[in-house]
Amino acid sequence: MGNSITLTIDGQSVSVAEGTTVRAACEQVDTFVPTLCWHENLSPANACRACVVEVKGSRTLVASCSRVAEEGMVVETNTPRVENARRVVAELLTSTTDYSTAPQLMNLVKLSSADTDRFSGGANWEQPVKDDNNLYIRDLAKCILCYRCVEACGDDAQNTFAITVAGRGFNAHIDAGFGRALPESDCVFCGNCVAVCPTGALMGKTEWTLRSQNKWDENQLTTTETICSYCGVGCQLSLHVLDNQIVKVSSPMDHPVTQGMLCVKGRYGYQFVQIEDPTPV
Amino acid sequence: MGEVRRLLPPTDHKSLAVSWDRVVERGFDKAYQRVLDMGSDAAIAEVTASGIMGRGGAAFPTGRKWDSVRSSPGNAKYVVMNADESELGTFKDRVLLEQDPMGPLIGLLIAAQCVGARQAYCYIRGEYREVEAALSQSIDILRDKGWVGKGTVEIEVRRGAGAYIAGEETALFNSIEGKRPEPRVKPPFPTVRGLFGAPTLIQNVETLANVAVLFAHDVKWFRQYGTSATPGTKLVAISGHVNHPGVFEVPFGTRLQEIIDADDLAGGISGTGHLQAVLLGGAAGTFLSSAEVAEVSLDYGPLAKYGASIGSGAVMAFDDSVDLIWVVTKLAHFFADESCGQCVPCRIGTQRVLEILQDGNTWQRESDLRDLGLAMRDASICGLGQTAPVALLSMLDRPYLRRFEMKGDEHVGE
Ligand SMILES: Cc1cc2nc3c(=O)[nH]c(=O)nc-3n(C[C@H](O)[C@H](O)[C@H](O)COP(=O)(O)O)c2cc1C
Ligand code: SF4
Numbered sequence: 001m002g003n004s005i006t007l008t009i010d011g012q013s014v015s016v017a018e019g020t021t022v023r024a025a026c027e028q029v030d031t032f033v034p035t036l037c038w039h040e041n042l043s044p045a046n047a048c049r050a051c052v053v054e055v056k057g058s059r060t061l062v063a064s065c066s067r068v069a070e071e072g073m074v075v076e077t078n079t080p081r082v083e084n085a086r087r088v089v090a091e092l093l094t095s096t097t098d099y100s101t102a103p104q105l106m107n108l109v110k111l112s113s114a115d116t117d118r119f120s121g122g123a124n125w126e127q128p129v130k131d132d133n134n135l136y137i138r139d140l141a142k143c144i145l146c147y148r149c150v151e152a153c154g155d156d157a158q159n160t161f162a163i164t165v166a167g168r169g170f171n172a173h174i175d176a177g178f179g180r181a182l183p184e185s186d187c188v189f190c191g192n193c194v195a196v197c198p199t200g201a202l203m204g205k206t207e208w209t210l211r212s213q214n215k216w217d218e219n220q221l222t223t224t225e226t227i228c229s230y231c232g233v234g235c236q237l238s239l240h241v242l243d244n245q246i247v248k249v250s251s252p253m254d255h256p257v258t259q260g261m262l263c264v265k266g267r268y269g270y271q272f273v274q275i276e277d278p279t280p281v
Numbered sequence: 282m283g284e285v286r287r288l289l290p291p292t293d294h295k296s297l298a299v300s301w302d303r304v305v306e307r308g309f310d311k312a313y314q315r316v317l318d319m320g321s322d323a324a325i326a327e328v329t330a331s332g333i334m335g336r337g338g339a340a341f342p343t344g345r346k347w348d349s350v351r352s353s354p355g356n357a358k359y360v361v362m363n364a365d366e367s368e369l370g371t372f373k374d375r376v377l378l379e380q381d382p383m384g385p386l387i388g389l390l391i392a393a394q395c396v397g398a399r400q401a402y403c404y405i406r407g408e409y410r411e412v413e414a415a416l417s418q419s420i421d422i423l424r425d426k427g428w429v430g431k432g433t434v435e436i437e438v439r440r441g442a443g444a445y446i447a448g449e450e451t452a453l454f455n456s457i458e459g460k461r462p463e464p465r466v467k468p469p470f471p472t473v474r475g476l477f478g479a480p481t482l483i484q485n486v487e488t489l490a491n492v493a494v495l496f497a498h499d500v501k502w503f504r505q506y507g508t509s510a511t512p513g514t515k516l517v518a519i520s521g522h523v524n525h526p527g528v529f530e531v532p533f534g535t536r537l538q539e540i541i542d543a544d545d546l547a548g549g550i551s552g553t554g555h556l557q558a559v560l561l562g563g564a565a566g567t568f569l570s571s572a573e574v575a576e577v578s579l580d581y582g583p584l585a586k587y588g589a590s591i592g593s594g595a596v597m598a599f600d601d602s603v604d605l606i607w608v609v610t611k612l613a614h615f616f617a618d619e620s621c622g623q624c625v626p627c628r629i630g631t632q633r634v635l636e637i638l639q640d641g642n643t644w645q646r647e648s649d650l651r652d653l654g655l656a657m658r659d660a661s662i663c664g665l666g667q668t669a670p671v672a673l674l675s676m677l678d679r680p681y682l683r684r685f686e687m688k689g690d691e692h693v694g695e
C-alpha cells in the first residue's frame with residue numbers, strides 16, 4: 001500500500017490510502033453517498049451523477065465514484081447544490097423509465113425527496129420487451145443507461161463487446177449492433193450484463209416469466225452455494241431456488257475466482273440438474 | 282478603432298492562401314525558424330508572456346497548457362488542432378482556415394516542437410469539405426519543404442461525422458481513436474492523459490493562428506492591441522439582425538456596441554433597426570439586453586460582471602420583433618439533439634427543457650426550470666450539459682426581456 005493522504009468530509013478529517021476515490025473515502029467514515037451506475041467490480045462509468053459531492057474550489061459538482069481523493073481536499077456531501085442535483089437526477093430518471101424493479105433508484109427517490117411527477121408527462125422510454133432468446137430478456141423501458149452491462153460485456157469482464165450505447169441524447173440506448181436480435185449479435189450469453197444490471201432491464205427469462213405470472217416471491221427464495229461442475233475454472237455458483245426449482249444462478253461479487261462473472265454454462269446450463277425423466281438419451 | 286487584421290491576412294496580400302509564398306509573405310517561415318533556434322523553454326516562455334488564452338471557448342492560458350504537456354512524463358505526445366467548429370453562430374475558424382490556413386498549421390508545428398510531439402492531428406468538421414481540401418493541400422506544401430513528415434512532425438487530417446459533442450476535447454480524442462465521441466471524465470486532464478492515453482495538447486484553430494503571428498513578430502508587437510489582462514485580437518462571428526453579418530477581427534476590449542455599429546464591422550442593426558438583445562458566446566452564451574450591450578466591452582473581466590463570457594466569439598443580434606422564448610426553444614432543440622446521452626442531467630434534462638419551452642410554460646415553470654438548469658450546470662459531465670441551460674437562465678435572470686410572454690406558444694414548435 002502506498003502513502004496515505006488526508007481530506008475532510010463534512011467537516012471530519014479522514015486519512016485514506018493514496019488512489020482512494022472520494023466515494024470510498026466517504027464509505028470509510030460511514031458517510032452514505034447514493035450511487036446508481038457505480039458497481040464494485042466495474043470501472044466507474046460516471047453516468048448517473050447521483051453520487052455528486054461539492055469539492056471546495058471546484059466550479060461544478062464532482063462525481064465521487066471516480067474522483068480520486070487528494071491531500072487537503074474539502075468535501076461536502078449534503079449542500080443545497082448536491083441535494084438539488086440528486087433530486088433532479090431522481091426526478092429525471094423516474095420521468096423516463098419504469099423503476100418498479102430498481103431498488104437503488106427507489107431509494108434515491110426517497111432520500112432526495114424527489115417529486116416523481118415534476119418532470120413527467122413528456123417523452124419516455126416506454127417500449128415493448130425484447131424477448132428474442134431463451135436465456136434473458138431486455139426490457140429497456142426500465143433501463144437507466146448506467147453503462148454497467150456495456151462494461152461487463154466489454155473490458156471490465158467478458159471482453160466480448162457485443163453491446164454498446166447507440167444513438168444520442170434522449171435516444172441513446174443499449175444496442176447489440178444495428179438493432180439486431182441477440183442471437184444474431186456477438187452475444188455469447190454469459191449473462192454477466194444481467195448480473196450487474198441494477199434495474200431489472202436485463203433479467204433471466206425464468207425470473208421474468210415467473211414475475212409476469214406473479215409467482216416470483218423473494219421471501220420464498222433460498223440460495224444454495226456450490227461449484228460449477230462444467231470445467232476446471234471452478235466458479236462459485238449461488239443457486240437461487242423457488243419451489244424446489246433452480247430459477248436463477250449467480251456468483252458472489254466478492255468471490256476471488258469469478259468476481260460475480262460466469263459463462264453461459266455456469267449461469268444458464270442448470271436444467272440438467274432438475275430433469276426428472278431418467279431415460280437416457 | 283474598428284477592424285484590425287493580424288490573424289486574418291491583410292486585404293492587400295499578394296499571395297494565394299494555399300501557397301508557400303503565403304508562408305513567406307506572412308513571415309511564418311521566420312516564425313518557425315525562430316522557435317527552432319530559441320528552443321522549447323524560451324518559446325513556451327514567450328507564449329506565456331504574450332498572454333494568449335485559448336480561443337475555443339474556455340480561455341485557458343495557452344503557455345501554461347504547453348508547460349504542462351511538456352513536463353508530463355511520456356515518450357509519445359500528441360498535438361491536436363480542434364477545427365470541429367459546430368457551435369451555433371460560430372464560423373470564425375472556417376473563415377480563418379479559408380483565408381490563411383498556413384497560420385494555424387505553422388502554429389501547430391510550433392506547438393509540436395515545443396511540447397515534444399512527433400504526431401499531430403487536425404480534427405475538422407465534416408461539413409467543411411472545401412476547407413479540409415485546402416488544409417490537406419497546405420500540409421502537402423509544408424511536407425514538400427520537409428517541415429511535415431515522418432522524420433519531423435507528421436500531420437494527419439481527421440474528419441468529424443456531424444456531432445457537436447465531438448468538438449469537446451476528450452470526445453474528440455475518442456473519435457480519433459475510433460470510438461464513440463463521448464466525453465471522458467476529467468481529471469485526468471488531456472495534458473496528462475489525452476489521445477491514446479498520452480499527454481496531449483489540444484488547441485483551437487484561432488489559438489494556433491495567434492501562436493504563428495506571435496512568433497512572426499514578438500511579445501511587444503503582440504500586446505499592442507487588446508487589454509493588459511487580455512492581450513491581442515479576437516475573431517468574432519456576427520449574425521442575426523445586423524447590416525453586415527460576418528467574421529471580424531477586433532482587439533480585446535473593443536466595446537460591443539462599436540462592434541455592432543461600426544461601418545467597417547457589423548454596420549448597425551437591421552430588421553426593425555432597434556436592438557433587443559445580443560446572445561454572446563453562441564448557443565451556450567448569455568443574453569445581454571440593449572442597455573447592457575451599450576455598457577460592455579469584449580473582455581473577460583468586464584463581461585463576468587454581467588455573467589457573460591466571450592465563448593467562441595459568436596455574437597447573435599436580435600431586433601425587437603424577435604420572441605426570445607422562440608430563440609431559447611431553438612437553442613434547447615440544438616442541445617437536445619447534440620447531447621451525447623451519457624449522463625442523466627444532460628440526456629434527460631435537455632429533453633425536458635425543450636418540452637417545457639415548447640409547451641409555452643416557461644414563466645409558469647420558472648422555478649422548475651431553475652432547479653433543472655442548476656442541476657445540469659452542476660452535475661453534467663462535460664461543458665455541453667453544463668452550459669446548455671446558460672442562455673435560458675440568463676433570460677430568466679433578465680425579466681426586462683419578458684416582452685413576448687403571452688404569445689410564447691404561438692411562436693414555438695417546429
Ligand atoms: C460541447 C463542446 C464542443 C466544443 N467544440 C469545440 C470546437 O468545435 N472547437 C474548439 O476549438 N473547441 C471546442 N470545445 C472546447 C474544447 O473542449 C477545448 O477546450 C479547446 O479545443 C481547447 O483549445 P483552446 O485552449 O485553444 O481554446 C468544445 C467544448 C465543448 C464542451
Ligand atoms: S440495461 Fe441495465 S445495466 Fe445496461 S445500461 Fe440499462 S440499466 Fe444499466
Ligand code: SF4
Pocket residue numbers: 228229230231232233234235262263264265266267
Ligand atoms: S461458469 Fe463457465 S468458466 Fe466458470 S466453471 Fe462453469 S463452465 Fe467453467
Ligand code: SF4
Pocket residue numbers: 446463464619620621622623624625627628661662663664665666667
Ligand atoms: S453533459 Fe451531455 S454531452 Fe456531455 S457527457 Fe453528459 S450527456 Fe454527454
